[in-house]
Amino acid sequence: xxxxxxxxxxxxxxxxxxxxxxxxxxxxxxxxxxxxxxxxxxxxxxxxxxxxxxxxxxxxxxxxxxxxxxxxxxxxxxxxxxxxxxxxxxxxxxxxxxxxxxxxxxxxxxxxxxxxxxxxxxxxxxxxxxxxxxxxxxxxxxxxxxxxxxxxxxxxxxxxxxxxxxxxxxxxxxxxxxxxxxxxxxxxxxxxxxxxxxxxxxxxxxxxxxxxxxxxxxxxxxxxxxxxxxxxxxxxxxxxxxxxxxxxxxxxxxxxxxxxxxxxxxxxxxxxxxxxxxxxxxxxxxxxxxxxxxxxxxxxxxxxxxxxxxxxxxxxxxxxxxxxxxxxxxxxxxxxxxxxxxxxxxxxxxxxxxxxxxxxxxxxxxxxxxxxxxxxxxxxxxxxxxxxxxxxxxxxxxxxxxxxxxxxxxxxxxxxxxxxxxxxxxxxxxxxxxxxxxxxxxxxxxxxxxxxxxxxxxxxxxxxxxxxxxxxxxxxxxxxxxxxxxxxxxxxxxxxxxxxxxxxxxxxxxxxxxxxxxxxxxxxxxxxxxxxxxxxxxxxxxxxxxxxxxxxxxxxxxxxxxx
Amino acid sequence: xxxxxxxxxxxxxxxxxxxxxxxxxxxxxxxxxxxxxxxxxxxxxxxxxxxxxxxxxxxxxxxxxxxxxxxxxxxxxxxxxxxxxxxxxxxxxxxxxxxxxxxxxxxxxxxxxxxxxxxxxxxxxxxxxxxxxxxxxxxxxxxxxxxxxxxxxxxxxxxxxxxxxxxxxxxxxxxxxxxxxxxxxxxxxxxxxxxxxxxxxxxxxxxxxxxxxxxxxxxxxxxxxxxxxxxxxxxxxxxxxxxxxxxxxxxxxxxxxxxxxxxxxxxxxxxxxxxxxxxxxxxxxxxxxx
Numbered sequence: 001x002x003x004x005x006x007x008x009x010x011x012x013x014x015x016x017x018x019x020x021x022x023x024x025x026x027x028x029x030x031x032x033x034x035x036x037x038x039x040x041x042x043x044x045x046x047x048x049x050x051x052x053x054x055x056x057x058x059x060x061x062x063x064x065x066x067x068x069x070x071x072x073x074x075x076x077x078x079x080x081x082x083x084x085x086x087x088x089x090x091x092x093x094x095x096x097x098x099x100x101x102x103x104x105x106x107x108x109x110x111x112x113x114x115x116x117x118x119x120x121x122x123x124x125x126x127x128x129x130x131x132x133x134x135x136x137x138x139x140x141x142x143x144x145x146x147x148x149x150x151x152x153x154x155x156x157x158x159x160x161x162x163x164x165x166x167x168x169x170x171x172x173x174x175x176x177x178x179x180x181x182x183x184x185x186x187x188x189x190x191x192x193x194x195x196x197x198x199x200x201x202x203x204x205x206x207x208x209x210x211x212x213x214x215x216x217x218x219x220x221x222x223x224x225x226x227x228x229x230x231x232x233x234x235x236x237x238x239x240x241x242x243x244x245x246x247x248x249x250x251x252x253x254x255x256x257x258x259x260x261x262x263x264x265x266x267x268x269x270x271x272x273x274x275x276x277x278x279x280x281x282x283x284x285x286x287x288x289x290x291x292x293x294x295x296x297x298x299x300x301x302x303x304x305x306x307x308x309x310x311x312x313x314x315x316x317x318x319x320x321x322x323x324x325x326x327x328x329x330x331x332x333x334x335x336x337x338x339x340x341x342x343x344x345x346x347x348x349x350x351x352x353x354x355x356x357x358x359x360x361x362x363x364x365x366x367x368x369x370x371x372x373x374x375x376x377x378x379x380x381x382x383x384x385x386x387x388x389x390x391x392x393x394x395x396x397x398x399x400x401x402x403x404x405x406x407x408x409x410x411x412x413x414x415x416x417x418x419x420x421x422x423x424x425x426x427x428x429x430x431x432x433x434x435x436x437x438x439x440x441x442x443x444x445x446x447x448x449x450x451x452x453x454x455x456x457x458x459x460x461x462x463x464x465x466x467x468x469x470x471x472x473x474x475x476x477x478x479x480x481x482x483x484x485x486x487x488x489x490x491x492x493x494x495x496x497x498x499x500x501x502x503x504x505x506x507x508x509x510x511x512x513x514x515x516x517x518x519x520x521x522x523x524x525x526x527x528x529x530x531x532x533x534x535x536x537x538x539x540x541x542x543x544x545x546x547x548x549x550x551x552x553x554x555x556x557x558x559x560x561x562x563x
Numbered sequence: 564x565x566x567x568x569x570x571x572x573x574x575x576x577x578x579x580x581x582x583x584x585x586x587x588x589x590x591x592x593x594x595x596x597x598x599x600x601x602x603x604x605x606x607x608x609x610x611x612x613x614x615x616x617x618x619x620x621x622x623x624x625x626x627x628x629x630x631x632x633x634x635x636x637x638x639x640x641x642x643x644x645x646x647x648x649x650x651x652x653x654x655x656x657x658x659x660x661x662x663x664x665x666x667x668x669x670x671x672x673x674x675x676x677x678x679x680x681x682x683x684x685x686x687x688x689x690x691x692x693x694x695x696x697x698x699x700x701x702x703x704x705x706x707x708x709x710x711x712x713x714x715x716x717x718x719x720x721x722x723x724x725x726x727x728x729x730x731x732x733x734x735x736x737x738x739x740x741x742x743x744x745x746x747x748x749x750x751x752x753x754x755x756x757x758x759x760x761x762x763x764x765x766x767x768x769x770x771x772x773x774x775x776x777x778x779x780x781x782x783x784x785x786x787x788x789x790x791x792x793x794x795x796x797x798x799x800x801x802x803x804x805x806x807x808x809x810x811x812x813x814x815x816x817x818x819x820x821x822x823x824x825x826x827x828x829x830x831x832x833x834x835x836x837x838x839x840x841x842x843x844x845x846x847x848x849x850x851x852x853x
Contacts, residue, residue, distance in 0.1 A: 215580035248711045420788035
């Protein structure tokens with residue numbers, strides 16, 4: 001391994017030196033270090049790390065000269081942070097690439113990230129906060145034979161931690177911008193796209209038939225007319241059973257998904273209506289493996305991504321195996337001087353999203369069972385998640401700016417977290433957030449956040465026989481409140497104190513304060529941040545992809561830099 | 564040229580698809596659900612000359628399916644399992660019988676149909692087809708092992724307690740009981756085998772005691788993912804004495820020679836059965852003090 005890394009480094013350095021000799025090239029890069037100490041805290045269930053300190057760090061170096069770019073990423077997990085997959089272990093250069101383009105053809109060798117359409121059939125990406133990096137390793141070609149026509153094709157294997165999954169992906173994508181192709185300057189613009197991807201994995205099941213080549217295709221259409229924007233995509237995946245020996249678990253059904261959205265916007269007003277449905281669309285880089293590291297497609301989330309702690313306490317995880325959802329968003333900004341707008345105008349955002357299961361679950365097909373859910377069913381289906389929220393953003397005067405949110409969320413904790421119905425039940429949370437920042441003097445800003453979450457149990461599980469209220473097997477977390485004070489002396493310093501208090505926990509021993517202190521310093525391209533605090537065990541999501549975060553207690557250090 | 568290359572790669576990629584048509588199983592006859600387990604209750608007796616043939620059949624089935632097949636030998640009846648009189652010592656002095664073996668024998672009417680005979684997961688009770696001769700066992704076991712499971716069972720134990728965790732696999736509504744037994748293997752004692760009296764015959768998975776036979780849950784509703792845990796405290800010396808007393812006082816022509824248990828050769832066998840059909844839907848075993 002070490003020999004491999006040294007060889008790669010030497011080869012890369014040599015090539016960079018050769019290219020850099022005539023001094024026309026440019027180096028860019030960035031560095032990120034995350035270190036955290038882990039002390040035991042029995043009350044919150046935090047475990048001490050044997051290593052005391054865990055660390056993730058990354059260094060990206062890119063070199064560009066004309067139409068040639070090369071680069072690498074050195075990654076170090078010594079050992080990986082507790083909320084990371086422990087398979088990330090050790091040091092290495094798992095990402096290195098070289099790209100050049102000539103006469104409209106771009107060639108990439110090595111690692112690359114790629115997404116076809118909105119990702120329904122294929123998405124290779126990096127999301128450090130989730131511990132996801134399924135970069136491809138192989139070759140990619142992009143070519144534009146005509147104005148408005150974009151083709152790309154690739155072949156490669158998908159990264160999993162420090163190695164690559166078994167599956168080999170072959171993909172192709174074409175996109176046509178109709179207006180550009182025919183050079184017509186109309187008010188209505190149309191972009192058509194289509195993609196296909198196929199995964200090869202050797203067959204290794206003596207009992208059941210397994211497809212070695214699993215294909216998926218998708219078509220998309222984007223029409224833009226003034227302030228109106230329509231985007232629709234449909235995807236289909238052929239049978240892709242897991243490699244099992246139990247007949248009842250073998251599923252030969254094909255998968256499909258669609259997503260549709262209409263956006264209308266004009267000055268001071270915008271509406272978005274979205275709908276999506278997925279059925280049996282989990283596509284993995286290795287049919288034998290489970291876990292986020294092996295996901296090779298992405299179903300865009302259909303709920304608003306919240307940044308405030310209590311609004312994000314119970315986030316929605318997208319169910320690629322089967323869900324139907326709708327979302328509506330209305331944005332408006334009232335005029336300055338109007339009754340609602342006041343002196344500076346007021347921004348409103350009303351958002352509603354609702355996601356439920358498919359009728360009878362996702363498609364299923366084997367020698368004994370055949371089930372295809374009806375296309376659209378809402379009433380009577382199991383509710384996974386619902387969120388209705390109103391956000392009001394207002395500048396009150398030159399010194400004070402405020403943001404208020406009121407929300408009601410329904411969270412099917414049992415389903416979304418994989419518990420047995422009746423362990424935790426379905427929660428309904430009403431959340432209020434007030435976020436006010438006050439500019440004390442030039443460069444000095446004080447920001448205060450106050451949040452409260454009132455939780456109720458929606459369904460009656462009293463017949464379930466659990467020992468907690470309403471027949472639950474596990475104690476409810478109940479109500480939360482949260483306060484935050486942040487003092488910023490721009491451009492260099494900031495200090496934050498935050499307390500999350502679980503005042504309503506049914507288990508009185510767990511009615512705890514989770515206090516966090518953070519201080520940071522920015523100078524030029526460098527940023528330093530230290531912190532100390534306790535984190536609650538929970539689910540953390542980005543774009544509907546979620547990970548479990550264990551409770552922790554300790555100090556943290558973050559250093560980032562770029563050049 | 565590039566256009567041709569692009570076109571060629573499109574053709575290559577689009578043809579890269581294997582749509583499978585049913586039946587999806589390659590060989591149904593050899594299919595075994597790896598999670599399903601089967602209990603063979605071998606009703607036997609140390610005075611039954613044909614019974615070792617059944618024990619050998621059970622071993623042969625076990626050799627094919629491994630740990631998915633769990634055996635249990637129940638010595639029953641006065642004719643085939645009584646100990647000989649003391650005057651005939653040392654031959655056939657041990658009494659392998661238990662109150663539970665005798666009860667099940669009477670309830671299911673096994674020995675009335677002649678030994679050796681057994682039940683495979685007690686299937687067929689409702690239509691009286693549950694009393695199977697040894698030659699019917701292999702086919703029945705093969706069919707049983709194709710079935711889907713509604714429960715998984717895990718066993719852990721120490722010197723004083725046994726813990727059974729039953730994990731529900733599907734949403735079901737039915738009445739189930741959980742039975743927890745102890746069996747003992749490697750017991751060297753007398754056995755008739757054809758025309759021979761074998762002095763050092765190895766008796767395996769002999770039923771010693773039944774710790775519980777009670778409802779799995781007080782509800783008939785079971786939810787997928789639900790785990791039901793039961794912990795049973797036990798005192799091996801008291802259980803052994805119970806069998807000695809049974810042999811001395813209750814079993815016909817018993818002699819009280821039912822002790823000498825060896826805990827290091829004992830296993831826990833736990834199974835779940837449907838109280839209406841009597842079918843054993845899942846079974847598990849593990850060494851005692853595992």
